[in-house]
Amino acid sequence: MSDISEPADATASGPSGGLQSLDSALFLLAVLAECPGPAALSDLARRAGMPVSKVHRYLASFAQAGLVRQTAKSGKYDLGPQALKLGLAAMARQDFVNQTADRLPDLVAETGLTALLCVWGSHGPTVVRWERSANYIVTALGLGSTLHLLNSATGRVFLAFAPSSVIAEVLARDGTAWPGDVAALRDQTRADGYASVAGDLIPGLAAVGAPVLDWQGEAQAAVTLIGTDPAIAAPGAPAIAALTRFCAAQSVQRAG
Structure with a gap:
């Protein structure tokens, strides 16, 4: 079971001042990161507890930013090259x-x-x-x-x-x-x-x-x-x- 907490489903500013829509998008990215491999759209929606249409919109934006990629053969989603760069940068800065x-x-x-x-x-x-x-x-x-x-x-x-x-x-x-x-x-x-x-x-x-x-x-x-x-x-x-x-x-x- 994932230890990631799902944010409230809203688009208004949250108590910390950040957009909760952004919180939801980042939550979805964390869910994808916890998957053992490429995941189907429906599986990600189920894991995240979000509507498929909403998950698809977030994934499309992530794909444009290079954070997510979609495999051509299966159509499943996986972390993209920019996500890899972020992960490597975080590890390199471990003090x-x-x-x-x-x-x-x-x-x-x-x-x-x-x-x-x-x-x-x-x-x-x-x-x-x-x-x-x-x-x-x-x-x-x-x-x-x-x-x-x-x-x-x-x-x-x-x-x-x-x-x-x-x-x-x-x-x-x-x-x-x-x-x-x-x-x-x-x-x-x-x-x-x-x-x-x-x-x-x-x-x-x-x-x-x-x-x-x-x-x-x-x-x-x-x-x-x-x-x-x-x-x-x-x-x-x-x-x-x-x-x-x-x-x-x-x-x-x-x-x-």
């Missing part, structure tokens, strides 16, 4: 770092743990934001620090969710091949949706990391929670649930 960084204080407040935001740099996973909790942690890590690909929770997140070609380059540079245990670690992290360590990188510190994914399902950033209690990295820990929810909310949802 994963700033968007996620702005919300890090909320995650820290919820978990009581220090949070790191990392992106893939020229030497691997690199810390670009450090949001400290009230429970101060003394560590040599800081902004600009590069984390180990295999021994850190953050590194394991990128190992699992960054493009394989990028990971292979770093492993080769470090003299590490793709042995079975590395592949198994990657596959397990992918299956879990997060990675955790307890003292593997820094004795006395536990960490759990999860990816912020783009529309292709690749990690554009990783968020990691660190603390002194190894229980935060245990399966089923509340910190893991909070982190994965947070990262899912920042990730781009893929169609299908």
Whole structure:
């Protein structure tokens, strides 16, 4: 079932000042976008809850603007080239770092743990934001620090969710091949949706990391929670649930 709300059917100005006829037209376009493929006129009218004649008028206008195209063979309607351009422009302007960084204080407040935001740099996973909790942690890590690909929770997140070609380059540079245990670690992290360590990188510190994914399902950033209690990295820990929810909310949802 669609989660799009149908606007009121009117042509007068709505409460927000916009024309409700425009709201209805955009609603129809959203309905078309939710269809799994090209849709017939009658099907679109049914899905939108609009008269066929009204839907036809809107589609004709959209077609002139390049937002909709009609297939010659079946006569069904699909998104047009201008709709594709709009979608690509929106994806290109996704600001994963700033968007996620702005919300890090909320995650820290919820978990009581220090949070790191990392992106893939020229030497691997690199810390670009450090949001400290009230429970101060003394560590040599800081902004600009590069984390180990295999021994850190953050590194394991990128190992699992960054493009394989990028990971292979770093492993080769470090003299590490793709042995079975590395592949198994990657596959397990992918299956879990997060990675955790307890003292593997820094004795006395536990960490759990999860990816912020783009529309292709690749990690554009990783968020990691660190603390002194190894229980935060245990399966089923509340910190893991909070982190994965947070990262899912920042990730781009893929169609299908």
